[in-house]
Amino acid sequence: MSISTDDAAKVAGLARLNPAPEKITQFADQFNDILDYMQKLNELDTSGIEPLYTPVTHETVFRDDEVLKEYSREELLGNAPETDGNYFIVPRIVG
Amino acid sequence: MSESYLPTMTEIRGRLAAGEVRVEQVVRSCLDRMDAFEPSVRAFITRTDEQALSQAREMDRSGPTPETLTTKPLWGVPLTLKDVLTTRGLRTTCASRMLADFTPCFDAEAVSRLRNAGAVILGKVNMDEFAMGSSTENSAFQTTANPWKLDAVPGGSSGGSAAAVAARMGFAALGTDTGGSIRQPAAFCGIVGLKPSYGRVSRYGLVAYASSLDQIGPMTLTVEDAALLLRIIAGHDPKDSTCADQPVPDYPALLAQRSDLSGLRIGMPQEFWSKEGLDLDVAERCAQSMAVAEKLGATCVPISLPHTPYAVAAYYIVASAEASSNLARFDGVRYGYRDKEAANLIEMYRNSRSKGFGEEVQRRIMLGTYVLSSGYYDAYYKKAAQVRRLIQQDFHQAFKQCDVICGPVTPTTAFGMGEKTADPLQMYLTDIFTISLNLAGLPGLSLPVGLGERSGLPVGLQILGPAFREDLLLQVGHVLEHHLPRLPLPTGIAQ
Numbered sequence: 001m002s003i004s005t006d007d008a009a010k011v012a013g014l015a016r017l018n019p020a021p022e023k024i025t026q027f028a029d030q031f032n033d034i035l036d037y038m039q040k041l042n043e044l045d046t047s048g049i050e051p052l053y054t055p056v057t058h059e060t061v062f063r064d065d066e067v068l069k070e071y072s073r074e075e076l077l078g079n080a081p082e083t084d085g086n087y088f089i090v091p092r093i094v095g
Numbered sequence: 096m097s098e099s100y101l102p103t104m105t106e107i108r109g110r111l112a113a114g115e116v117r118v119e120q121v122v123r124s125c126l127d128r129m130d131a132f133e134p135s136v137r138a139f140i141t142r143t144d145e146q147a148l149s150q151a152r153e154m155d156r157s158g159p160t161p162e163t164l165t166t167k168p169l170w171g172v173p174l175t176l177k178d179v180l181t182t183r184g185l186r187t188t189c190a191s192r193m194l195a196d197f198t199p200c201f202d203a204e205a206v207s208r209l210r211n212a213g214a215v216i217l218g219k220v221n222m223d224e225f226a227m228g229s230s231t232e233n234s235a236f237q238t239t240a241n242p243w244k245l246d247a248v249p250g251g252s253s254g255g256s257a258a259a260v261a262a263r264m265g266f267a268a269l270g271t272d273t274g275g276s277i278r279q280p281a282a283f284c285g286i287v288g289l290k291p292s293y294g295r296v297s298r299y300g301l302v303a304y305a306s307s308l309d310q311i312g313p314m315t316l317t318v319e320d321a322a323l324l325l326r327i328i329a330g331h332d333p334k335d336s337t338c339a340d341q342p343v344p345d346y347p348a349l350l351a352q353r354s355d356l357s358g359l360r361i362g363m364p365q366e367f368w369s370k371e372g373l374d375l376d377v378a379e380r381c382a383q384s385m386a387v388a389e390k391l392g393a394t395c396v397p398i399s400l401p402h403t404p405y406a407v408a409a410y411y412i413v414a415s416a417e418a419s420s421n422l423a424r425f426d427g428v429r430y431g432y433r434d435k436e437a438a439n440l441i442e443m444y445r446n447s448r449s450k451g452f453g454e455e456v457q458r459r460i461m462l463g464t465y466v467l468s469s470g471y472y473d474a475y476y477k478k479a480a481q482v483r484r485l486i487q488q489d490f491h492q493a494f495k496q497c498d499v500i501c502g503p504v505t506p507t508t509a510f511g512m513g514e515k516t517a518d519p520l521q522m523y524l525t526d527i528f529t530i531s532l533n534l535a536g537l538p539g540l541s542l543p544v545g546l547g548e549r550s551g552l553p554v555g556l557q558i559l560g561p562a563f564r565e566d567l568l569l570q571v572g573h574v575l576e577h578h579l580p581r582l583p584l585p586t587g588i589a590q
Contacts, residue, residue, distance in 0.1 A: 011464050012445075012461060013445075015448075015457075015463075015464040016441070016444040017448050019457060023457075030519055034520055037408060038408040038412060040404070041478050043405075044402075046482060051484060052483040055307065055535065058294065058340065058341075060336050078198070079196075079429070079431070080429055081428075090440055091437060091442075092439070093439075093440050
């Protein structure tokens with residue numbers, strides 16, 4: 001399986017990234033190397049093997065769902081690139 | 096320069112609690128070493144000299160009490176934190192331009208526990224951006240030098256933590272390990288590093304890279320120090336549902352229960368010890384430490400972890416997939432870098448992320464997006480998760496024949512700066528011995544076992560164990576450590 005520059009550009013879009021065109025070409029080449037290496041996994045027959053998505057074996061510990069006010073609005077907005085003091089501001093979405 | 100304090104963390108906390116030294120003296124001795132070595136080592140992203148000194152003076156005013164060691168087991172002890180752990184009011188960058196100005200309003204749980212134990216934070220230390228890398232060369236801000244050889248890497252991703260501890264800039268550090276990021280830099284810098292079992296330490300406030308693999312752990316000068324630090328940071332936290340509700344043993348006290356290794360069966364996986372894959376320096380020192388273990392009563396058993404050759408491929412699929420999902424939160428809206436020029440929302444997202452993230456981070460996000468995308472999910476992500484199960488089963492099988500598993504941490508000693516940066520796959524392959532442990536969720540201790548005869552650089556041995564048996568790893572490491580030569584001060588900064 002080979003990844004073209006177009007494929008890499010499409011993935012960049014899905015990932016909400018915008019690398020420079022020469023970077024996209026470079027990424028496509030590197031992905032081909034990396035994914036070639038990953039083909040190694042196909043040497044193994046994994047039919048019927050239950051996938052392992054997390055090593056957690058314990059049961060989830062429940063707690064009461066209590067409302068806490070731990071942080072002020074000011075603190076939570078403090079790192080935002082743009083606010084009006086009450087809300088996060090983003091570029092206009094609807095005309 | 097004021098008097099230089101070079102004891103271990105356990106020793107200095109005893110002297111502090113007994114009132115033999117003042118906190119300010121100890122903090123100043125660390126700051127002096129930072130002033131002396133930082134120009135060449137560059138471990139710190141953010142130093143907090145003033146806060147540390149003012150905290151120290153305040154502590155000295157009230158002084159230690161007879162209960163200090165029990166109630167504040169790290170009273171006055173200066174430590175450093177990997178810059179991936181959130182610190183209230185203190186910039187937390189993850190070594191990324193994306194978070195260059197990010198100041199969290201909360202402490203990571205592990206950090207709160209250190210503060211409650213009386214520790215003094217000296218600053219935030221360098222790493223590969225978002226913990227993605229094996230050399231700390233992926234930091235957006237600076238490269239960190241290995242204190243043993245200044246043109247060699249300290250390892251990664253917790254390279255700043257390892258270099259700071261090796262250079263005695265702070266008595267210990269916290270690191271994080273997703274695929275070897277505590278153990279490998281510990282090995283390269285000649286210190287002790289412990290990757291706890293998945294779920295042993297709360298990940299609350301650890302900026303997530305790959306959530307099913309990440310763990311926070313101690314990086315220290317001795318095994319005893321690692322035991323003490325783990326005792327403090329381990330244990331259930333309601334803020335992290337993956338953190339296990341299991342009692343925390345008194346790790347330091349348990350060390351005294353084993354004086355030799357009699358009756359211990361050590362598994363030696365053939366996949367880790369094959370001569371072709373190992374540098375002579377590493378092979379010799381690790382084999383020598385096994386001979387010491389046998390003299391101390393251990394029996395070495397040949398074992399096999401047959402799926403080891405597949406671990407790197409499975410790991411980079413799983414880790415990249417989780418990273419692509421975790422790092423979606425950096426959207427230029429609530430925190431982090433925003434491209435102000437963008438005309439619309441999508442362009443703002445795309446430009447902010449591509450300008451804020453470095454190359455390796457973008458590579459892994461894209462790789463992860465690809466392996467999770469429609470049509471490829473089963474072929475890559477599900478397949479990797481199935482292989483992950485096989486890797487875990489390898490360990491379960493192995494622990495029927497042995498109590499712990501030993502092997503080299505890395506195939507080589509610390510490599511040169513720039514040596515592996517051109518080819519990401521070659522860099523990934525340096526993690527070959529560390530990665531399977533994270534996939535299986537098990538604990539591992541990296542122990543310095545001497546200097547390579549040719550390179551003069553530290554070599555690390557890994558001791559791996561069943562889940563939640565950190566007590567056993569620490570005991571074995573503690574016994575071995577006392578029968579191996581103690582490393583001198585790092586040669587790169589020796590004066």
